Amino acid sequence: MPRKTEFISYKPKTILNKNKRADHWFWTRYSAYPYLGCQHGCEFCYCREQKFSPYDDADDFAYKIKVKENAPELLRKALFRAKTDLIFIGDYQPAERKFELSRKMLEVCRERNFPVFILERSPLILRDIELLQDIESRARAVVAFSIIHTKNSPNYEKINRIERLAPPPEKRFEAMEKIASAGIMTGTSMMPLLPELCDDDANLEDIIRQTADSGGRFVLASGLTLSDQQRAYFFNYLAEREPQLLSAYEECYPRGKSYGAVGDKWCRTALKIREFCEKHGISDRMPRPIIDGDKRAKNKRIVEIFANKVYNMELERVSKNQIWAYRKAAWAIEDMEQDIALLYRMMGIKGLEKVPDIGKSLAKEVELLLIEMV
Ligand code: SF4
Numbered sequence: 001m002p003r004k005t006e007f008i009s010y011k012p013k014t015i016l017n018k019n020k021r022a023d024h025w026f027w028t029r030y031s032a033y034p035y036l037g038c039q040h041g042c043e044f045c046y047c048r049e050q051k052f053s054p055y056d057d058a059d060d061f062a063y064k065i066k067v068k069e070n071a072p073e074l075l076r077k078a079l080f081r082a083k084t085d086l087i088f089i090g091d092y093q094p095a096e097r098k099f100e101l102s103r104k105m106l107e108v109c110r111e112r113n114f115p116v117f118i119l120e121r122s123p124l125i126l127r128d129i130e131l132l133q134d135i136e137s138r139a140r141a142v143v144a145f146s147i148i149h150t151k152n153s154p155n156y157e158k159i160n161r162i163e164r165l166a167p168p169p170e171k172r173f174e175a176m177e178k179i180a181s182a183g184i185m186t187g188t189s190m191m192p193l194l195p196e197l198c199d200d201d202a203n204l205e206d207i208i209r210q211t212a213d214s215g216g217r218f219v220l221a222s223g224l225t226l227s228d229q230q231r232a233y234f235f236n237y238l239a240e241r242e243p244q245l246l247s248a249y250e251e252c253y254p255r256g257k258s259y260g261a262v263g264d265k266w267c268r269t270a271l272k273i274r275e276f277c278e279k280h281g282i283s284d285r286m287p288r289p290i291i292d293g294d295k296r297a298k299n300k301r302i303v304e305i306f307a308n309k310v311y312n313m314e315l316e317r318v319s320k321n322q323i324w325a326y327r328k329a330a331w332a333i334e335d336m337e338q339d340i341a342l343l344y345r346m347m348g349i350k351g352l353e354k355v356p357d358i359g360k361s362l363a364k365e366v367e368l369l370l371i372e373m374v
Contacts, residue, residue, distance in 0.1 A: 003063050005039055007095065011070045016078035021334045022085060022300075024307035025220065026144075027288045028117050029085035032075055034101035036066035039093045040121055040166040043237045044192055048230040058233040062164070065095050072104035079112040086115045086140070086289060092124040094165070106131050115140035115289055119189055121166040123175035133182050140289035142185045144220070145172040148198045150206045155197045158242065162194070173214045180215025187211060187218035187286060190273075194224055196248050199269055205276045212280040220286055221273050223266055226253050267315050274315070285311060298341045299333050302369050306330035325362065332357040333366075344370050 015032045022029045036054055038047060041062030048058045055061060068074075087109060090102035106128060109116050116135055118125060125132075125143060135141040147169045149159040160168060179186045188211040193199045204221075211219055226234055231253065238246050270284070277284045288304040290297050306326045313323045332355055333340060343351045344367065352363035 005062075005095075006064050007067050007098075008064060009067045009069045012068050012074070014078070015068060015071050015074035016082065016087075018082070021331060022303075024303075024310065024330070026088060026117050026119070026286060027086050027304075028088040030082065031088040032071070032078075032105060033089070033091050034068050034071040034099070034105060035091050035093065035095055036068075037061050037064055038091070039063075039065060039095060041164040042121075042166060043162045043164065044194060044224055044226075044234055046192075046225045046227070046230060048233055049225075049227045050229055053229075056229075058229045065093075067095065067099055068101065069099075071101045072108050075105050075108045076111070079108065079114055082114075084112075084114055084139070084291065084294075086117050086142075088117050088119070090116070090118045090120075090125075092118075092120050092122040094122075094124075096124060103128050103131065106135065110135050110138065113139050113291075115142075115291055117142045117144070117289075119144045119146060120175075121146045121163070121172065123167055123171045126175055126178055129178065129182050129184075132179075132184055136184050139291050140185075142286070142289050143176075143179045144187050144189045144218075144286070145176050145216075146189045146191060147172050147207055147211075148190055148193060149203060150210055152206050153198065153203045155203075159194070159197060161241065162197075162237075173210050176211070176214040176216055185217055185287070185289065186214075187216040187220070187282070190219055190221040192224035193221055193269065195252050196245055201272060204269070204273055205279075208273070208276040208280050208282065212282045216282060218283045218286045219273065219277060221270065221284070224253075264317075267317065270315050295339050296336070298339065298370065298373055299336055301373065302340065302366060303330045303334045305369060306333070325357075325359075328357040329362050340366070341370055341373070 017031045019029055038045065039062055047053060048061045053061055054066060055064065089105055089109065092102060096102050106116065110131065120143065132141045132143065149156060149169055151170050153159065176186050188207060190207055208219055238249055274284045285308055288300060290300050294300065307330050310323055310326050336355065349363050349367050352358055352366050353360060358366065
């Protein structure tokens with residue numbers, strides 16, 4: 001007998017998670033989610049890890065959905081005090097049809113003029129497309145779809161099984177097309193690229209081609225994370241359903257190590273992705289959404305340029321010192337309260353050199369970027 005889903009309503013004390021600064025991947029500074037647990041139940045989902053899941057039994061993750069019934073009110077209060085920045089928000093698993101909390105949280109963002117970023121496997125998000133258009137016109141809205149395979153993949157059925165109740169990838173591409181036609185920036189998050197199942201060139205290129213054909217502007221990719229109870233859970237799944245893959249995964253994920261697709265192998269995959277992106281005219285980085293009139297718009301643009309440089313240097317395997325110099329400079333510029341262009345106008349290059357972690361040579365680089373931006 002299939003297990004029944006249980007919804008557990010409760011009232012948490014907080015809803016908004018705040019990071020010190022925006023990440024260099026999705027560019028989000030905040031996050032807020034209405035549910036704990038996910039009915040889609042993808043077998044690889046890192047949210048089963050102990051630090052994210054409220055359950056000791058990894059199986060409960062897909063069947064016991066905790067519903068934060070006061071999420072919109074909590075968000076309204078939190079945004080009242082927060083500086084405007086991009087929020088990673090929402091969750092369009094089937095529970096959303098019944099509780100509509102993602103929609104209500106988006107309404108709060110619209111009310112407070114906060115930009116939003118949503119990452120989805122479900123086309124249910126189309127229900128709220130007009131609301132997203134409204135947010136896009138006042139602040140910014142970005143919708144990325146998680147897609148790791150296509151109808152053409154030889155592993156199509158296997159990956160559909162692994163993604164359990166998540167709607168198939170062709171539905172996500174159709175939704176992407178509608179989101180793009182509505183004038184909202186969209187793209188694909190190829191996460192997690194499962195070793196031996198979806199990291200082959202043909203599949204990578206097909207996802208990128210279909211993203212471009214559907215109006216997507218970017219893809220982001222990363223490997224699979226397996227930690228603590230989620231590692232045991234996923235290995236059990238492989239043992240039962242895909243035993244031929246066990247030895248390859250044991251090699252990728254040796255006991256005690258949580259990450260697999262890192263190092264030279266991952267860099268080769270990432271460079272292939274870049275090559276396919278160039279061929280199909282999209283980016284392998286998500287363009288940073290910046291609100292019109294943001295007084296720190298130039299700071300944010302320079303941070304984006306430095307962060308992209310860091311990513312390139314990581315793929316080129318340059319020295320860690322060089323990478324850290326740019327990363328720390330990006331953080332320092334992100335942390336500035338002041339408009340960096342104004343600082344430069346008032347104090348020239350000497351002012352730039354005074355910003356922490358910007359030495360003489362990086363100050364020169366920042367100066368050139370500011371001149372280009374005029
Ligand atoms: S849709 Fe996302 S959150 Fe839900 S189970 Fe799949 S990977 Fe996890």
